[in-house]
Amino acid sequence: MRNLLILLVFFATRFGFAQELNCNVVVNAQLTGNENFQIFKTLETQLNEFVNKTQWTKRKFKPQEAINCNIVINVTGLSGENFDASIQVQSSRPVFGSSYTTPIYNMNDKDFTFKYLEFQNLIYNENQYVSNLISVLAFHINMVLGLDADSFSKEGGDVYYKQAQRITNYSQQENYKGWKLEDGLQSRFALIDNILSPTFKDFRTVMYNYHRNGMDIMSQNTKDAKNEIVSALTFFKAMNANRPNSFLARVFFDAKAEEIEQIFSSGPNVEIADLIELLNRIAPTHASKWRNIKY
Template identity: 50%
Template sequence: MRRLLVLMCVLVGLSASAQEIRCTVTVNAEQTARADLQIFRTLKNQIEEFINEYQWTNMKMTTQERIDMNLVIIVTDYDGDDFTATLQVQSSRPAYGSSYNSPIYNYNDKQFSFTYREFQPLNFNPNSFDSNLISVIAFHVYTVIGLDADTFSRNGGDPYFQVAKQIVNTAASSNFLGWKATDGAQSRFRYNDALLSNVFSEFHNVMYDYHRLGLDIMHENPKEAKQIMSTSLSRLRMINDRRPNSFLLRTFFDAKENEISRVFSGGPQVDIAKLIEDLNRMAPTKRASWEDIRY
């Protein structure tokens, strides 16, 4: 019941608050051999305006607090109103007391096709499926907002992941890929399901401890910050032991690979022998980055 009430408050607040996202959109259509068409420029501008001007939650945010988000749409095929593409979504949040932005989300959405007519209105209704373009964008926006909230309060992202789940459930009635349990291990359905599953519950505490208790005190006490960040990252090992090579952890390390390598390669030394062992177990494809860590 509590989750339902929170979800209702989020949806009610959609038209009553300041905008939360500062998004840059890139549309790359070189693979279509028609990259110079005006429709691609219109698509970029409409999506950017939609994300940046829509009121997604009832949170009160100043301009400086808006979440940085980057969307890269690579159109691979274009036939009339039908587009086949991939979508790279990235977001970041500032580290307290510094000018550094910490990457939070790095999702490569390969199950992305949509219908679009130039200058068509981009309208979002969480209770209906009207456009795969809008549903995919809204799903990622709420996921970004949720992950950002997780870094500032324990389980703070839950209501936004619930809205993303509602989008998944509504879009599942369509014929588009990414919305159903049968659409593979790297789908929007699987990612959202993991965020809301007790099997991955440690992930949310790690997001909070790593960022709020660790990264945000780096400017004051870098050694303590690194110790907290190391301990929190190692706790992800419990998830990996239950669900080896999970999509959730792969996406996390896609975002955090370079940051982790840099953080633990400089500044005051802490004992990270166990962390290196855990990183190699959890993200073996990034072993080269973990080997670059000098401590």
């Protein structure tokens, strides 16, 4: 009996929980003209294993709770062990009561250079700089975790954002772009600085209200859900008044613009004239999508 209990505990531990991410990593080296080099295939294999098997949090995730994401590394140049690239990170989460998944994060980080030797060990240390490759991946994964958590509970992403900030701080010791104040208004430094700033607290309110009070009740009461989404997006008005054309607003609408277009392009109809005016003011780069909305 004792051995049976031990075996049951083992299987519950081994198979009852999963890693945090269900992530597909692609290394695209077409722009180098040498996309068939074995090193790119090796890197892709290693990164898939690294991202999906590293324990990123202290939480135990059930298999159905694993966060779906995609990471595409577009390599533009290679010289020895030095890689020039950009990295696109996307994530989504399920919507309650449906098979639909809603996009959460869609970030194109162009300041990405790193060193890599084929078959080198890829190891993450949450408190210590290892390499720019590890730091950039860990930063964006913590952003994925943080935004996902914020969409389920109010300010639920704090622990992940603070880890992203810690990664930013210890990565500044090297001369890689994206980690410092002087690297511009759309850098990794700016992203985590903004999301933790009281000036942009409304952004996190939008993340929670849009998803929990809007998307997650869509299957139960579509009209109420759409009104809740309108109400959530209205929080951008005050944020835009304080900081026009903010990076966080761009990050949000890069992920959500197509979804917002689809939500309000079909019935039941709700009052959105003021919302359309606001969207054109705070997210003008998506004006073509806002024009497609009929109300």
